[in-house]
Amino acid sequence: MNLYRPEEECGIFGIYNHREASNLTYLGLYALQHRGQEACGIVSSDGQRLYSHKSMGLVADVFGNPEIFRNVPGDSAIGHVRYSTTGDSVSKNIQPILVNYSRGAIAVAHNGNIVNSQLIRAELEAWGSIFQTTMDTEIIVHLLAASKASSLEERMVEALNRIKGAYCLLFITETRMVAVRDPHGFRPLCLGKLGESYVVASESCALDLIEAEFIREVEPGEMIVIGRGGITSHFPFKKVKPSHCIFEHVYFARPDSYIFGKTVYLVRKELGRQLAREHAVDADIVIPVPDSGVPAAMGYAEESGIRFELGLIRNHYVGRTFIEPAQSIRHFGVKIKLNPVREVLKGKRVVVIDDSIVRGTTSRKIVKMVRQAGASEVHMRISSPPTSYPCYYGIDTPNRKELISSSHTLEEIRRYITADSLGYLSHEGLLTAVGGDKESFCHACFSGDYPIGFPRLGPEPQLDLF
Ligand code: AMP
Numbered sequence: 001m002n003l004y005r006p007e008e009e010c011g012i013f014g015i016y017n018h019r020e021a022s023n024l025t026y027l028g029l030y031a032l033q034h035r036g037q038e039a040c041g042i043v044s045s046d047g048q049r050l051y052s053h054k055s056m057g058l059v060a061d062v063f064g065n066p067e068i069f070r071n072v073p074g075d076s077a078i079g080h081v082r083y084s085t086t087g088d089s090v091s092k093n094i095q096p097i098l099v100n101y102s103r104g105a106i107a108v109a110h111n112g113n114i115v116n117s118q119l120i121r122a123e124l125e126a127w128g129s130i131f132q133t134t135m136d137t138e139i140i141v142h143l144l145a146a147s148k149a150s151s152l153e154e155r156m157v158e159a160l161n162r163i164k165g166a167y168c169l170l171f172i173t174e175t176r177m178v179a180v181r182d183p184h185g186f187r188p189l190c191l192g193k194l195g196e197s198y199v200v201a202s203e204s205c206a207l208d209l210i211e212a213e214f215i216r217e218v219e220p221g222e223m224i225v226i227g228r229g230g231i232t233s234h235f236p237f238k239k240v241k242p243s244h245c246i247f248e249h250v251y252f253a254r255p256d257s258y259i260f261g262k263t264v265y266l267v268r269k270e271l272g273r274q275l276a277r278e279h280a281v282d283a284d285i286v287i288p289v290p291d292s293g294v295p296a297a298m299g300y301a302e303e304s305g306i307r308f309e310l311g312l313i314r315n316h317y318v319g320r321t322f323i324e325p326a327q328s329i330r331h332f333g334v335k336i337k338l339n340p341v342r343e344v345l346k347g348k349r350v351v352v353i354d355d356s357i358v359r360g361t362t363s364r365k366i367v368k369m370v371r372q373a374g375a376s377e378v379h380m381r382i383s384s385p386p387t388s389y390p391c392y393y394g395i396d397t398p399n400r401k402e403l404i405s406s407s408h409t410l411e412e413i414r415r416y417i418t419a420d421s422l423g424y425l426s427h428e429g430l431l432t433a434v435g436g437d438k439e440s441f442c443h444a445c446f447s448g449d450y451p452i453g454f455p456r457l458g459p460e461p462q463l464d465l466f
Contacts, residue, residue, distance in 0.1 A: 011035030014078035018197040021077040031206040036081035043107035046074030080109035110137040112166030166393035184243040185220025188259035203257035243442035243451040271383040272299025279423030287311035289354040296383035297353035334365040346374035360404040
């Protein structure tokens with residue numbers, strides 16, 4: 001395991017004060033399935049004690065049997081969906097993490113990545129802490145348990161002041177639920193209400209599913225405590241400039257979600273429009289790489305006046321190809337997932353829109369597929385800049401050496417993916433299309449500007465393409 005590699009992409013959901021808490025958490029997790037597909041779990045409270053059910057697998061597989069909900073009774077619950085890179089896909093690492101300590105029981109669900117976790121873990125282990133998992137999240141509960149502060153809120157603040165990185169956290173105790181978003185606000189988190197119940201979720205699409213009303217986004221650096229007496233908001237951390245993950249808008253979040261003050265779908269369409277302004281081409285049709293490229297392709301088609309078509313059809317029963325941990329599976333993935341519509345593509349000059357190129361594997365296979373289906377020209381357009389730097393804040397990107405654009409020119413990448421032309425959205429164009437305060441985004445994966453530092457690894461070997 002690499003010391004500074006992120007290990008997780010995740011989604012979190014919680015509901016307080018509802019007699020069907022676990023059922024609704026199951027539905028919330030279902031809506032957040034795109035954020036993590038390897039494992040999931042729910043911890044509930046009946047006011048006296050906490051209950052847990054978690055397993056490897058998709059939400060529908062783990063919680064599909066109604067009998068399961070007997071294991072997680074009560075009127076409050078938190079849940080988690082998780083994807084981890086190879087090696088850490090073991091059942092002990094499934095969240096929420098539930099512990100009993102001197103002051104009772106507590107469980108935590110985490111979305112993000114803590115960049116100084118290994119250092120704190122080493123320190124805690126030197127003091128005698130015994131870790132049950134390899135997850136960075138576990139250090140939070142150790143720090144909580146070690147704190148001498150009297151109230152839960154104070155213990156949380158003391159623990160969280162030690163950690164650096166990206167975190168949206170949901171805690172549950174016998175009687176309370178606490179939501180915390182890190183001061184940079186890397187990952188999205190929102191607050192909703194369903195009757196008298198409060199709901200917290202990574203993305204607003206989870207509130208929509210259970211027909212909860214969207215109240216607002218949890219602010220960067222905010223801690224929301226929900227208890228029998230109602231809800232209180234605190235800002236216990238030093239204020240810093242926000243660093244919302246721009247890649248959530250580009251790819252990761254669901255298009256029907258409202259995050260960082262915008263609806264993702266509209267942002268993606270604008271990315272496509274901007275892409276058309278920057279990289280126009282004479283062509284007959286614009287097609288998306290479904291599903292992630294669809295809104296951007298619609299924007300590109302609208303702006304360029306070139307007809308939008310569905311030239312590739314996706315099998316919806318296959319997960320995100322990238323999320324398959326083994327390289328061999330990913331290579332197969334593109335064919336398993338996508339099939340060309342020959343009558344649409346035959347003899348056409350085609351613009352293909354995708355949101356990003358990571359290793360180049362997907363684009364290469366898609367260009368080949370579109371050409372084999374009869375396209376006379378294939379022009380690849382990407383609705384984000386080259387992904388040249390790994391993310392250390394909770395998006396799973398490979399090591400720098402595997403990122404094709406970290407070591408290859410535009411022309412080399414074009415040749416590798418065998419497209420007639422290739423155009424990426426510019427950095428400035430990305431920020432303009434996303435809109436709002438340009439300073440409030442983390443775009444480290446595109447720019448290498450990391451808002452929170454970490455020790456850099458030495459030079460890495462380059463990806464050999466040809
Ligand atoms: P690659 O074949 O490695 O170039 O992967 C590019 C494809 O992966 C694009 O179609 C993206 O939509 C998708 N993608 C980009 N980043 C991620 C990520 N962090 N997790 C899952 N899929 C991703």
